[in-house]
Amino acid sequence: MKRIAVLTSGGDAPGMNAAIRGVVDQAAHHGIEVFGVFYGYKGLVEGDFRKLTIEDCQDKIRRGGTFLYSARYPEFKEEAYQLKAVEQMKSNEIDALIVIGGDGTFNGALQLQKVGFPIIGIPGTIDNDIPGTEYTIGFDTATNVALEEIDRISDTAASHNRTFVVEVMGRHAGDIATWAGVASGADSIIIPEADFDMEDVVRRVNNGRKSGKDHSIIVLAEGVMGVNEFVRNFKLVDPEHSIRGVTLAHIQRGGSPTARDRVFATLMGAKAVDALLNGQNGIYMGIRGEQLATFDIAETLQEKSHIVRHDLYQLNLDLTDK
Ligand SMILES: Nc1ncnc2c1ncn2[C@@H]1O[C@H](COP(=O)(O)OP(=O)(O)O)[C@@H](O)[C@H]1O
Numbered sequence: 001m002k003r004i005a006v007l008t009s010g011g012d013a014p015g016m017n018a019a020i021r022g023v024v025d026q027a028a029h030h031g032i033e034v035f036g037v038f039y040g041y042k043g044l045v046e047g048d049f050r051k052l053t054i055e056d057c058q059d060k061i062r063r064g065g066t067f068l069y070s071a072r073y074p075e076f077k078e079e080a081y082q083l084k085a086v087e088q089m090k091s092n093e094i095d096a097l098i099v100i101g102g103d104g105t106f107n108g109a110l111q112l113q114k115v116g117f118p119i120i121g122i123p124g125t126i127d128n129d130i131p132g133t134e135y136t137i138g139f140d141t142a143t144n145v146a147l148e149e150i151d152r153i154s155d156t157a158a159s160h161n162r163t164f165v166v167e168v169m170g171r172h173a174g175d176i177a178t179w180a181g182v183a184s185g186a187d188s189i190i191i192p193e194a195d196f197d198m199e200d201v202v203r204r205v206n207n208g209r210k211s212g213k214d215h216s217i218i219v220l221a222e223g224v225m226g227v228n229e230f231v232r233n234f235k236l237v238d239p240e241h242s243i244r245g246v247t248l249a250h251i252q253r254g255g256s257p258t259a260r261d262r263v264f265a266t267l268m269g270a271k272a273v274d275a276l277l278n279g280q281n282g283i284y285m286g287i288r289g290e291q292l293a294t295f296d297i298a299e300t301l302q303e304k305s306h307i308v309r310h311d312l313y314q315l316n317l318d319l320t321d322k
């Protein structure tokens with residue numbers, strides 16, 4: 001193996017730069033060249049790539065986003081585009097590809113493997129929604145950003161004895177909501193993985209107030225419903241309640257990555273290179289029990305679905321049941 005390529009795809013996630021740096025520096029350590037592909041699969045199809053140097057990666061570790069840029073490129077679901085991507089890599093003497101992204105990105109990589117091109121995945125998405133691994137790059141930073149914003153909102157909520165509904169990201173996954181909710185001591189956490197009853201939510205909020213709380217926080221995962229709809233529904237049960245809604249949106253995806261995101265991303269980047277050198281293909285790097293673990297991409301995507309931490313969700317239910 002003399003030359004490999006790396007790309008980032010789907011929603012950017014803080015820590016992707018650390019993973020790219022891990023790939024480039026580990027490859028240099030083994031005397032392998034790395035080509036950086038710009039704009040995910042779009043750049044792969046269009047041949048938008050160039051050799052990355054150690055200098056390119058210097059200092060990127062502390063920056064959010066991805067310096068290789070990202071794209072959502074639905075065309076890549078078509079075989080003709082996949083074959084074009086393989087042709088681009090072969091004509092540039094690229095022997096293997098490392099993809100950093102979410103479940104969609106992994107599906108794209110699987111197609112490349114099916115047509116005979118070696119690939120390795122690195123889970124990069126703030127959603128933490130890839131089956132198998134307990135952790136995806138960017139989840140820790142996004143959760144901490146959400147938490148910091150909830151803390152700020154709590155100051156103004158308390159000053160007016162208000163309830164705030166804070167909508168956080170996660171597409172179909174309740175991970176950011178669960179973790180930011182438990183970490184902020186929220187009165188209620190609403191996630192797509194669990195049914196909820198608005199009467200019960202209102203009861204918990206009002207019981208909290210009767211117990212002496214001066215404000216209330218509800219953390220709502222975007223996959224359930226929009227924050228305005230939630231506030232409207234809340235008011236149907238308790239029309240006089242002083243309640244406001246906030247959507248954190250893309251604020252959660254930006255900013256300098258946490259140490260956890262940088263460290264795991266670096267580890268997975270470096271070990272992805274080692275895996276290619278060991279002849280491995282079609283797997284992704286993940287974390288299980290705080291240790292590096294590898295998972296078969298095809299098997300994982302076909303047979304497993306992501307599971308939110310129901311124990312943490314239940315913990316919050318218990319703690320808010322007065
Ligand atoms: N089934 C698929 N086959 C081929 N490529 C796919 C497939 N699903 C997604 N992709 C590619 O991966 C990209 C990123 O997927 P997306 O779901 O947007 O983000 P993420 O990888 O973060 O989940 C898509 O824009 C597309 O280029």
Ligand SMILES: O=P(O)(O)OC[C@H]1O[C@](O)(COP(=O)(O)O)[C@@H](O)[C@@H]1O
Pocket residue numbers: 010011012101102103104124125126127169170171222253
């Ligand atoms: O940035 P966009 O295109 O508006 O997409 C928003 C979505 O991207 C995410 O931030 C990350 O999701 P992916 O990792 O699947 O790209 C989701 O939480 C959110 O629903």
Ligand SMILES: [Mg+2]
Pocket residue numbers: 010102103104125127171
């Ligand atoms: Mg996704």
